[in-house]
Amino acid sequence: xxxxxxxxxxxxxxxxxxxxxxxxxxxxxxxxxxxxxxxxxxxxxxxxxxxxxxxxxxxxxxxxxxxxxxxxxxxxxxxxxxxxxxxxxxxxxxxxxxxxxxxxxxxxxxxxxxxxxxxxxxxxxxxxxxxxxxxx
Amino acid sequence: xxxxxxxxxxxxxxxxxxxxxxxxxxxxxxxxxxxxxxxxxxxxxxxxxxxxxxxxxxxxxxxxxxxxxxxxxxxxxxxxxxxxxxxxxxxxxxxxxxxxxxxxxxxxxxxxxxxxxxxxxxxxxxxxxxxxxxxx
Numbered sequence: 001x002x003x004x005x006x007x008x009x010x011x012x013x014x015x016x017x018x019x020x021x022x023x024x025x026x027x028x029x030x031x032x033x034x035x036x037x038x039x040x041x042x043x044x045x046x047x048x049x050x051x052x053x054x055x056x057x058x059x060x061x062x063x064x065x066x067x068x069x070x071x072x073x074x075x076x077x078x079x080x081x082x083x084x085x086x087x088x089x090x091x092x093x094x095x096x097x098x099x100x101x102x103x104x105x106x107x108x109x110x111x112x113x114x115x116x117x118x119x120x121x122x123x124x125x126x127x128x129x130x131x132x133x134x135x136x
Numbered sequence: 137x138x139x140x141x142x143x144x145x146x147x148x149x150x151x152x153x154x155x156x157x158x159x160x161x162x163x164x165x166x167x168x169x170x171x172x173x174x175x176x177x178x179x180x181x182x183x184x185x186x187x188x189x190x191x192x193x194x195x196x197x198x199x200x201x202x203x204x205x206x207x208x209x210x211x212x213x214x215x216x217x218x219x220x221x222x223x224x225x226x227x228x229x230x231x232x233x234x235x236x237x238x239x240x241x242x243x244x245x246x247x248x249x250x251x252x253x254x255x256x257x258x259x260x261x262x263x264x265x266x267x268x269x270x271x272x
Contacts, residue, residue, distance in 0.1 A: 016267075020138035023263065027142045027256050028190075028197040031149035033249055034156075035185040041196045083196050104252065111259045118266050125271040 003072065005128065012121040014052040018045060019114040025083065026107045029098050036094035040086040040103070048082055139267070141197075142260040144190050148199030149253040155202045156183045156246040160239050167234040170222055178232040180208035180239075208233050 025041060032038040062072040088097035159181050169178040183205055187198035210233045218227030 017138070020263075023260060024138045024141050024145065025197055027145045027260070028199070030252055030256055031145045031152075031200045032185070032187050032198060033252070034153075034245065035187050035200050038187045038198075083194065100252070107256065107259070111263060114263050115266060118263075118270065122270060 008128065009121065009124060010056055011053065012117055012124065014056060015049055016114065016117050016121065018048050018052065019110060019117060022110050023107070023114065026103055026110060029086075029103045030100070030107065033096070033098045033100055033103070036096055038096050038098065040088075040098045041083045042086055042106070043082045043084060051082075139260055139264050141190055143257060145197070145199045146253045146257045146260070148188070148190075148201060150250060150257075152183070152185055152200045152202050153246050153250040153253065157243065157250070159183055159205065160243045160246065163234045163239050164236060164243075167232055167236055167239075169232055170220075170229055177212050177230045178234070180210075180232065180234040181205050182208065 022043070022045065025043065029040045029042075032040075062070070064071060086097060086099075086102070089099045089102060091097060163180050166172075166178040172178045183202045185200050186203040188201045189195040189198045191197065212230040212233050214228045215231045216227055217223055217229050220229045222229045
């Protein structure tokens with residue numbers, strides 16, 4: 001039963017994790033906006049999410065040595081490591097490829113999407129709570 | 137946890153940028169210091185930024201650190217002032233190689249980067265708080 005609840009929330013859980021990772025990556029780009037030779041990095045959110053979901057479906061099963069042990073599925077957390085360098089809009093002489101406008105836009109966009117994912121997740125949880133309470 | 141790393145990354149940027157602001161202040165304050173403890177005129181100083189990874193698993197995601205402070209090696213400005221006690225036989229004194237225009241531009245750049253990092257931190261804080269309220 002808990003498996004089903006976990007499955008119900010899995011998509012948004014993975015998505016939220018990746019969004020948090022993206023916040024970190026873009027924060028790193030912004031922090032290094034003035035570092036000579038720093039190359040801005042980012043990852044493809046769609047591909048990373050698909051990879052995570054595929055990995056979580058072929059999840060890790062709990063090892064059981066007795067028939068009374070509970071069977072449970074865990075989600076393998078894969079670090080996709082798919083960080084790629086951004087191609088510079090305006091390359092600068094010191095080798096830095098951070099474009100502040102691009103990064104700020106990406107950061108705000110990502111923060112908004114993080115919040116929307118949170119809202120979706122909250123609605124899922126309240127839906128489950130309604131079902132559990134039986135409309136009381 | 138990804139979102140807590142954002143505080144480390146943006147925090148390192150704040151430290152580095154405020155160090156840069158300090159150097160700008162010191163350069164501008166000493167723009168007219170014809171002599172210093174070394175006996176030579178004051179030389180402009182600049183911070184060298186280096187990207188430093190915050191987590192071992194993602195070395196490309198980095199904070200920033202001031203690894204060294206270099207002195208400007210460009211020639212001193214010569215000023216004709218025969219009455220000055222430090223003037224040479226032709227009546228010139230060596231003045232610091234600080235260019236106030238460059239310093240002002242550097243100051244604006246540093247303060248903008250500082251502001252952006254503060255914004256990043258604020259956004260990360262909001263996201264974390266909303267995540268903590270998940271399911272309530």
